[in-house]
Amino acid sequence: MSSFKYVIVGGGVAGGYGAWEFTKHGLQPGELAIISKEKVAPYERPALSKGYLFPENPARLPGFHTCVGGGGPKGLPEWYKENGIELKLDTEVVKADLKSKTLTTDKGETIKYEKLIIATGAGVINLKDFKMPGADADGIYYIREEEDAAKLYEAMQKHKGAKVIVVGGGYIGCEVGAGLSLNGLDVTIVYPEPHLMPRLFTPEIASFYEGYYEAKGIKVFRGRLAAAIVQHDGQPNKIQCVRMKDGEELPADFLVVGIGARPRVGLFEGQLEMAKGGFKVDGNFKTSEPDVYAVGDVAAFPLKMKDGELTRVEHVDNARKSVMQAVQAIKAEEKGESIPEYDYLPYFYSRVFKLSWVFYGENVGDVVVWGREEAIKEGGKFGAYWVNDKKVVGAFLESGTPDDNKLMSEVARKRPSVESQEELKSGLAFAAKI
Numbered sequence: 001m002s003s004f005k006y007v008i009v010g011g012g013v014a015g016g017y018g019a020w021e022f023t024k025h026g027l028q029p030g031e032l033a034i035i036s037k038e039k040v041a042p043y044e045r046p047a048l049s050k051g052y053l054f055p056e057n058p059a060r061l062p063g064f065h066t067c068v069g070g071g072g073p074k075g076l077p078e079w080y081k082e083n084g085i086e087l088k089l090d091t092e093v094v095k096a097d098l099k100s101k102t103l104t105t106d107k108g109e110t111i112k113y114e115k116l117i118i119a120t121g122a123g124v125i126n127l128k129d130f131k132m133p134g135a136d137a138d139g140i141y142y143i144r145e146e147e148d149a150a151k152l153y154e155a156m157q158k159h160k161g162a163k164v165i166v167v168g169g170g171y172i173g174c175e176v177g178a179g180l181s182l183n184g185l186d187v188t189i190v191y192p193e194p195h196l197m198p199r200l201f202t203p204e205i206a207s208f209y210e211g212y213y214e215a216k217g218i219k220v221f222r223g224r225l226a227a228a229i230v231q232h233d234g235q236p237n238k239i240q241c242v243r244m245k246d247g248e249e250l251p252a253d254f255l256v257v258g259i260g261a262r263p264r265v266g267l268f269e270g271q272l273e274m275a276k277g278g279f280k281v282d283g284n285f286k287t288s289e290p291d292v293y294a295v296g297d298v299a300a301f302p303l304k305m306k307d308g309e310l311t312r313v314e315h316v317d318n319a320r321k322s323v324m325q326a327v328q329a330i331k332a333e334e335k336g337e338s339i340p341e342y343d344y345l346p347y348f349y350s351r352v353f354k355l356s357w358v359f360y361g362e363n364v365g366d367v368v369v370w371g372r373e374e375a376i377k378e379g380g381k382f383g384a385y386w387v388n389d390k391k392v393v394g395a396f397l398e399s400g401t402p403d404d405n406k407l408m409s410e411v412a413r414k415r416p417s418v419e420s421q422e423e424l425k426s427g428l429a430f431a432a433k434i
């Protein structure tokens, strides 16, 4: 049995940033333990579908341990030791009893805590979850953890020029589809919606990216649903093709599947109040159990700019900021103080090929797209503003500079009123004026 003042379950982005935040508040040796089922210290997960897949000089650990993505120290295992943090890798928490404040690991250890931070992230949705025929074949890749990306990279090297079907038109589909294409693979992306990134992009924005992908030789099959994975007769478990719902068969040497993720909450279900598929937390990420916090992908937190509407955000900026909020609140409470509650500005971004877009705020209301035609011709900047109740509530920008992107965040944060949507067509000039 071991006991710690603070335990973080999960050694991902929030785990790494939580450790860094604790070291800013006088953490004493032996106070903090981080338990992670991964074999490597916390790392910047976003790298796995971007730099990690580059054909030349791909990003590799230890280059992208947390918190380099947020301008912090590179958390090598030695960094945890130097800071007196117990980093238990390759260790899965298999049981949690919040009443007795006890965790049990797959190594048979019992760990007690005074304060617990749940940072278990999200797990991929698997084709097997839909009982898809052939979903157990070899050659179907998912990407969540560094181990997955390593296996995918090996497959890319082994199957130069192979036909790859990417299932899913969200973030993974777009980013890994680009990575596969950069490695010279023959890529087809299939997804059921009418366009890429359906939760965020409008048809007009999506068609810019679909056109860009098609110009790179990627086949984009929108509005199509994969129905079965057909295996070679003579070589069971070797993929022959993907049969679409409409019966068409697309030959494939291997697949990459990005059809969403589900927050990993099973360990604590029945012990904590739930919301939006995650753990319901307050503005300091405190759960319904006073000494238990939940952060990152699993936390359903009150979004202040939407009158406290419970929101779950599966993105790295929120993972970093939510755990920093929780740690600051824990440390303040120890001194009988309190801190301003989380006032998050939703921020998403992605980088594919030489493109790089950001989005801030809310994608609700009317959309005013600007500069898109020029961007197609000259590959420059283009953007969009979302207008709801005559206020600009969302801002999107492709190929912006850091200063441009900052302007977009300021627009989304200030939510300026607009009388006519005409002025929004000036794009960055509008943002520079508010």
Ligand SMILES: Cc1cc2nc3c(=O)[nH]c(=O)nc-3n(C[C@H](O)[C@H](O)[C@H](O)COP(=O)(O)OP(=O)(O)OC[C@H]3O[C@@H](n4cnc5c(N)ncnc54)[C@H](O)[C@@H]3O)c2cc1C
Pocket (backbone or CB within 6 Å): 009, 010, 011, 012, 013, 014, 015, 035, 036, 037, 038, 045, 046, 047, 048, 049, 091, 092, 093, 094, 119, 120, 121, 122, 143, 144, 145, 264, 267, 295, 296, 297, 298, 313, 314, 315, 316, 317, 319, 347, 348, 349, 350, 351
């Ligand atoms: C390939 C990929 C690329 C991404 N790119 C971007 C991007 O460009 N921009 C962006 O904003 N977001 C991106 N995301 C999303 C972002 O990475 C997540 O939102 C973020 O990692 C969430 O942080 P987290 O700490 O909540 O969970 P995670 O980072 O997923 O960490 C959870 C950790 O907990 C561990 N764990 C889970 N259960 C247990 C258990 N029972 N016992 C022990 N350990 C456990 C997991 O192994 C993992 O180490 C990407 C995600 C993926 C998969």
Ligand SMILES: NC(=O)c1ccc[n+]([C@@H]2O[C@H](COP(=O)([O-])OP(=O)(O)OC[C@H]3O[C@@H](n4cnc5c(N)ncnc54)[C@H](O)[C@@H]3O)[C@@H](O)[C@H]2O)c1
Pocket (backbone or CB within 6 Å): 049, 122, 167, 168, 169, 170, 171, 172, 173, 175, 190, 191, 192, 193, 197, 198, 225, 226, 257, 258, 259, 260, 261, 314, 315, 316, 348, 349, 350, 351
């Ligand atoms: N840049 C980023 O922010 C980034 C990058 C990569 C991953 N991520 C995160 O990682 C997680 C996983 O990303 P993701 O792209 O898998 O999820 P996603 O939810 O972004 O996209 C899933 C896509 O798959 C489609 N889909 C669902 N069921 C399908 C089916 N049966 N067949 C074909 N398509 C289907 C969905 O309609 C959606 O377009 C998410 O939390 C995401 O936020 C974020």
Ligand SMILES: O=C1O[C@H]([C@@H](O)CO)C(O)=C1O
Pocket (backbone or CB within 6 Å): 044, 045, 046, 047, 048, 050, 051, 063, 064, 068, 069, 316
């Ligand atoms: O936030 C991120 O971190 C990694 C990388 O920049 C870390 O070095 C990456 O690709 C991001 O989008």
